[in-house]
Amino acid sequence: MSDRDIRKERADQLVEAAEKLFAAGVMSHSGHANLSARLDGERILLTPGFVRGLRPEQLATVGFDGQVLEGELQSVSAEIIAMHSAVYKARPHVGAIIHTHSPSATAFAVAHRPLPCRTEPMLRFGQAEDVPVVPWGPRGSDVSVRGIADVLQQRPTTAAVLLANHGLLVFGPDSAATAHLVVAIEESAEAEIAAAAIGGAVDFPPGAQEAVRASIARVTS
Numbered sequence: 001m002s003d004r005d006i007r008k009e010r011a012d013q014l015v016e017a018a019e020k021l022f023a024a025g026v027m028s029h030s031g032h033a034n035l036s037a038r039l040d041g042e043r044i045l046l047t048p049g050f051v052r053g054l055r056p057e058q059l060a061t062v063g064f065d066g067q068v069l070e071g072e073l074q075s076v077s078a079e080i081i082a083m084h085s086a087v088y089k090a091r092p093h094v095g096a097i098i099h100t101h102s103p104s105a106t107a108f109a110v111a112h113r114p115l116p117c118r119t120e121p122m123l124r125f126g127q128a129e130d131v132p133v134v135p136w137g138p139r140g141s142d143v144s145v146r147g148i149a150d151v152l153q154q155r156p157t158t159a160a161v162l163l164a165n166h167g168l169l170v171f172g173p174d175s176a177a178t179a180h181l182v183v184a185i186e187e188s189a190e191a192e193i194a195a196a197a198i199g200g201a202v203d204f205p206p207g208a209q210e211a212v213r214a215s216i217a218r219v220t221s
Helices: 003-024 081-090 104-110 120-124 140-156 176-197 207-221
Strands: 034-040 043-046 060-063 069-070 097-101 160-163 167-170
Touching: 003 034, 003 097, 003 140, 003 176, 034 081, 034 140, 043 081, 081 167, 097 104, 097 176, 104 160, 104 167, 104 176, 120 176, 120 207, 140 160, 167 176
Parallel strands: none
Antiparallel strands: 034 043, 034 097, 043 060, 060 069, 097 167, 160 167
16 A cells, blocks of 8 residues: 555544544543554654544644644644654554543543453453553643653553543554544443442453453354
């Protein structure tokens, strides 16, 4: 595929992922989010500062160094290039990143409480462990980016982090898989909060992850 074809494919995938998030009802009242997709080892596609009604041609191509190579970004999005770049650098297999202020997940971020993995969708869609909390730092600042990098180093298998007093950051192999995990995490956070009113959520039994993997393998084999 040509560079232009790859850009078009990734852009279409990001638009579809944004639409899925709104359709699933996991966005905040403002609809704030930013989404990105890896183009290569030095460039990403990034949403321009909004995602409601997003169109492929509105996405900007930016370098890991923060330079806008094609398109335009609002300053609110330019601030977070370093956050996305830090994840791509730390996780070479990551192909897409989604940041939202999904209400229930953000409640855990505001409370500085890791979100436990106690729902099967989280297991199935790539987060078979608690979602850790990154200490607070001003949005897009060196403090915030270093905090994310530190947690990713400490938790090499996590596919998501909670940004303290801020929101949710999720990453995966592609835009669709990442959006699925955002939805699974938000639903799990909702369930955790609801379960607290009836005695509290309960952990999976030992071996649950292996059982889910075996179940998936039986269907896909």
